[in-house]
Amino acid sequence: MDSASLLSRGPFGFRLETNVRFGVGVVRELPDYLLNRGARKVAVIVDAGAEKNPAAQSLLSLVRQSFPDVQVEQSDAVEPDYDYLDVFKARFTASVDAVVGIGGGSILDLAKAISVLVTNPGPAISYRGFDMVKNPGRPLIAIPTTAGTGSEVTPNAVFTDRAEMRKFGINTWEYVPELTYLDPEMTASCPRSVTISSGIDALVHTVESYVARGATPLSRVFAVQACPLILTSLAEVLDHPADLELRGRMQLGAFLAGCSLFNGGAGPAGALSYPLGVHYKVPHGIAGGVFLARVARGNVARGSTVYGDLYDTLPDRDPTLTSPGDRASAFCDRLDTLCSRLQIPQSLTPFGVRRADVETMTEQTMLLKGALDMNPAPFGKEEVRQLLLDMTEA
Numbered sequence: 537m538d539s540a541s542l543l544s545r546g547p548f549g550f551r552l553e554t555n556v557r558f559g560v561g562v563v564r565e566l567p568d569y570l571l572n573r574g575a576r577k578v579a580v581i582v583d584a585g586a587e588k589n590p591a592a593q594s595l596l597s598l599v600r601q602s603f604p605d606v607q608v609e610q611s612d613a614v615e616p617d618y619d620y621l622d623v624f625k626a627r628f629t630a631s632v633d634a635v636v637g638i639g640g641g642s643i644l645d646l647a648k649a650i651s652v653l654v655t656n657p658g659p660a661i662s663y664r665g666f667d668m669v670k671n672p673g674r675p676l677i678a679i680p681t682t683a684g685t686g687s688e689v690t691p692n693a694v695f696t697d698r699a700e701m702r703k704f705g706i707n708t709w710e711y712v713p714e715l716t717y718l719d720p721e722m723t724a725s726c727p728r729s730v731t732i733s734s735g736i737d738a739l740v741h742t743v744e745s746y747v748a749r750g751a752t753p754l755s756r757v758f759a760v761q762a763c764p765l766i767l768t769s770l771a772e773v774l775d776h777p778a779d780l781e782l783r784g785r786m787q788l789g790a791f792l793a794g795c796s797l798f799n800g801g802a803g804p805a806g807a808l809s810y811p812l813g814v815h816y817k818v819p820h821g822i823a824g825g826v827f828l829a830r831v832a833r834g835n836v837a838r839g840s841t842v843y844g845d846l847y848d849t850l851p852d853r854d855p856t857l858t859s860p861g862d863r864a865s866a867f868c869d870r871l872d873t874l875c876s877r878l879q880i881p882q883s884l885t886p887f888g889v890r891r892a893d894v895e896t897m898t899e900q901t902m903l904l905k906g907a908l909d910m911n912p913a914p915f916g917k918e919e920v921r922q923l924l925l926d927m928t929e930a
């Protein structure tokens with residue numbers, strides 16, 4: 537990027553409020569951190585998978601040694617709704633002075649919500665939207681056991697509004713984790729299907745935030761680092777699930793992708809994933825992966841060669857490809873190859889979506905116009921409809 541274009545894009549910022557500790561074993565620092573923080577009544581929210589996660593179990597024992605009265609609450613909610621949130625929050629009181637989330641994206645989202653709902657009265661849905669939370673929440677520490685959502689660093693938590701049948705979360709800086717431990721051991725027992733879904737989610741975040749109209753030279757630093765980590769490790773980690781180096785690469789990649797996402801912007805694959813999740817029960821990451829390559833290829837066909845920058849981040853790129861268009865197409869090929877290796881459908885038919893459903897799904901996607909508007913090429917209702925038609929059968 538030359539200096540003229542740097543100034544002509546206008547002012548921009550970058551926000552990151554989460555401290556990070558990365559490395560094997562860093563979670564063992566948690567009890568001392570909480571003690572030094574002055575915490576007395578600690579609440580830990582874990583997912584059902586924690587029972588089969590040796591690293592999570594040993595962390596819980598460690599926390600219990602320093603905090604014998606720690607409140608540990610398990611949740612098996614996947615992409616929870618607001619009704620669930622109200623029921624779940626009743627387990628906690630305002631005396632909780634620190635919240636720890638140990639789990640995948642849904643658990644971290646839940647922990648974020650609890651950290652502010654204990655200090656903000658009323659039904660959870662009254663905080664739906666952006667900046668609706670008035671009172672500061674309790675300190676939150678996020679310990680992801682999956683690599684993908686970026687929830688450990690973003691000011692967003694996704695919940696389903698059953699009345700409107702749409703995902704529309706609570707979005708606030710009041711619950712952004714003050715610290716996240718990215719410990720590869722915590723993800724080593726992550727099941728294959730979750731590794732794929734969350735990993736693809738991180739890839740969607742990376743690619744769409746890099747090409748987004750809201751991307752800045754600062755947000756792109758994060759996407760550029762995330763891209764090769766994810767693209768070179770995701771398929772490999774499935775063959776070597778206990779390899780902590782690969783788990784660490786995915787974990788750092790997902791974190792970086794999260795930083796890029798909320799500072800740079802989302803895109804159509806992210807937006808299209810929501811109706812597919814709510815109405816067809818497709819896991820969020822897989823749902824994004826269904827659309828990612830097709831959206832990218834469509835953009836490249838319309839002249840968005842910016843994807844070539846991401847191709848340049850790959851260690852095994854073909855140096856003979858010199859034209860921006862060729863490099864952008866080569867990047868799309870890489871997306872196709874990965875999706876095919878991970879067996880992510882590139883059609884909506886396997887999920888039961890038919891031509892007759894396209895109109896409704898188009899309307900539902902348009903509720904996320906903000907993300908669509910981030911696409912480097914115009915992406916309005918007609919583009920959404922056409923893409924869905926191309927991916928469905930009568």
Ligand SMILES: [Fe+2]
Nearest residue numbers: 685737806820
């Ligand atoms: Fe996502």
